[in-house]
Amino acid sequence: MVEMLKGIAASDGVAVAKAYLLVQPDLTFSKTTVEDTAAEASRLDDALAKSTEELQQIREKAAQSLGEAEAQVFDAHLMVLSDPEMVGQIKQNINDNSVNAESALKEVTDMYISMFEAMQDNAYMQERAADIRDVAKRILAHLLGVTLPNPSMINEEVVVVAHDLTPSDTAQLDRNFVKAFVTDIGGRTSHSAIMARSLEIPAIVGTKEITAKVKEGDMLAVNGIEGDVIVHPTDEQKAEFEKIGAEYAAQKAEWEKLKHAETVTADGKHFELAANIGTPKDLVGVHNNGGEAVGLYRTEFLYMDSPDFPTEDDQYEAYKAVLEGMEGKPVVVRTMDIGGDKELPYLQLPHEMNPFLGYRALRISLSEQGDEMFRTQMRALLRASVHGNLRIMFPMVATLKEFRGAKAIFEDEKQKLLNEGVEVSDTIQVGIMIEIPAAAVLADKFAKEVDFFSVGTNDLIQYTMAADRMNERVSYLYQPYNPSILRLIKNVIDAAHAEGKWAGMCGEMAGDQTAVPLLVGMGLDEFSMSATSILKTRSLMKRLDTTKMAELADRALKECDTMEEVVELVNEYVK
Numbered sequence: 001m002v003e004m005l006k007g008i009a010a011s012d013g014v015a016v017a018k019a020y021l022l023v024q025p026d027l028t029f030s031k032t033t034v035e036d037t038a039a040e041a042s043r044l045d046d047a048l049a050k051s052t053e054e055l056q057q058i059r060e061k062a063a064q065s066l067g068e069a070e071a072q073v074f075d076a077h078l079m080v081l082s083d084p085e086m087v088g089q090i091k092q093n094i095n096d097n098s099v100n101a102e103s104a105l106k107e108v109t110d111m112y113i114s115m116f117e118a119m120q121d122n123a124y125m126q127e128r129a130a131d132i133r134d135v136a137k138r139i140l141a142h143l144l145g146v147t148l149p150n151p152s153m154i155n156e157e158v159v160v161v162a163h164d165l166t167p168s169d170t171a172q173l174d175r176n177f178v179k180a181f182v183t184d185i186g187g188r189t190s191h192s193a194i195m196a197r198s199l200e201i202p203a204i205v206g207t208k209e210i211t212a213k214v215k216e217g218d219m220l221a222v223n224g225i226e227g228d229v230i231v232h233p234t235d236e237q238k239a240e241f242e243k244i245g246a247e248y249a250a251q252k253a254e255w256e257k258l259k260h261a262e263t264v265t266a267d268g269k270h271f272e273l274a275a276n277i278g279t280p281k282d283l284v285g286v287h288n289n290g291g292e293a294v295g296l297y298r299t300e301f302l303y304m305d306s307p308d309f310p311t312e313d314d315q316y317e318a319y320k321a322v323l324e325g326m327e328g329k330p331v332v333v334r335t336m337d338i339g340g341d342k343e344l345p346y347l348q349l350p351h352e353m354n355p356f357l358g359y360r361a362l363r364i365s366l367s368e369q370g371d372e373m374f375r376t377q378m379r380a381l382l383r384a385s386v387h388g389n390l391r392i393m394f395p396m397v398a399t400l401k402e403f404r405g406a407k408a409i410f411e412d413e414k415q416k417l418l419n420e421g422v423e424v425s426d427t428i429q430v431g432i433m434i435e436i437p438a439a440a441v442l443a444d445k446f447a448k449e450v451d452f453f454s455v456g457t458n459d460l461i462q463y464t465m466a467a468d469r470m471n472e473r474v475s476y477l478y479q480p481y482n483p484s485i486l487r488l489i490k491n492v493i494d495a496a497h498a499e500g501k502w503a504g505m506c507g508e509m510a511g512d513q514t515a516v517p518l519l520v521g522m523g524l525d526e527f528s529m530s531a532t533s534i535l536k537t538r539s540l541m542k543r544l545d546t547t548k549m550a551e552l553a554d555r556a557l558k559e560c561d562t563m564e565e566v567v568e569l570v571n572e573y574v575k
């Protein structure tokens, strides 16, 4: 039966393909007594053999598509599977207690996991615990006769359907086969949505019920521009979606022509269009889309893609690659922003009620636990600074004291390197993200001490409206054009300009086609966005007149009471 679902349009594009369900199967079981313990041990052997074979295949595929370094994670899993001591203990448990293999497996692996997890400050042991948990799940699935989803093994064109996708799930999706993804939960600025845009995979998030409505192999038509999904589309609907897809492709081809053009408004004013990146590999997209700078390099992916803390040299190489790749154009590197929805298995973070309001980003960097990690990152950045035009940015700054603390560490590490005779650029700008309302309100004070601001609207909106950016139930409150948000942004831009500093924006709002006219009118200097939004923004800016946009912004700030009124006013000015 044809069924239509609506979600939040998270990444442009259209796709028609079969569903691939990326959902965790039910792994519950009961503990039972068995008579034939030998048969139970042989069930275990069978599950171990199947798990080994499966992991070897996944490892091979990961090495091909992601590289040898990423594939090594699976070597650790294979080692756990062949650990004679652990396997021996499970079998002994079956024998001694006449229990089923499932419960023997769980008892023994739980024991190992809690033993390793108890070694709080040993990152290696913490990782072993995570490996055992993963492997135990795989063996259990085979014992129960169910399959775990393996996104890296997808080898035909599909639409991935999931309750949610973590940034690491998203990173594993192969663009050649994954034509789109659709999730139950999430918002436009959740990190999986941001990654979908940079991978150019059409995506719809927050449908609330896609996993309940769709079965493996069901045909889906997905329109990521509008946020519409059709389950079992008719031939006519398929043709209609394909037509929308073709129109979108034609529009993209028009934008492509602006790849080497300057970003100028109708009255000849230049604005800088920069790109947000997560890894040096994303530079390809920056160049393909005519990015004039990197306005946000989210360095936490360097940490998340690595099985342990990346070394100073590893980081140096990554920063150098980006600085050199941009050939002297500005590169804003944000220091690590771990926490919230971005976790590190090897960094023991306390479990918190409100991780987005908790111990994250600069708060970790300035703590005793994060000091060494932060200093290592600073040294890598300072060493790389001679290879291009580096700007360093601190995330989640709430108070001037935090900024001063972070800046002092920057100065301290710089001095140490100079004393060691290491060359360091003396033109590195040091700025902050404005993503906490306290900093936006106090921007005049910050502006005296920082070199620049970059407004992080993804978080600024969630904190100002008290509406979780990942929660589709409150997504109606996620209002970039609400006059309250516009006032905060205007305050930040004016405060920067009063001190002769520049103000940019690296939240998703910078590439939002309704927001751009307002931001141009408010005098924002730099717009940093998913690389794939750059050309359409350049095309829009060509049509805008800055004097008229200043009038628009002024009227929106003075006359509008609601977001809806602002949208109406923008539509009046920009036809």
Ligand code: PEP
Residues within 6 Å of the ligand: 189, 296, 298, 337, 435, 455, 456, 457, 458, 459, 460, 506, 507, 508
């Ligand atoms: C933001 O908060 O707007 C931002 C750019 O940072 P992130 O999306 O990584 O939190």
Ligand code: MG
Residues within 6 Å of the ligand: 395, 435, 456, 458, 459
């Ligand atoms: Mg943020």
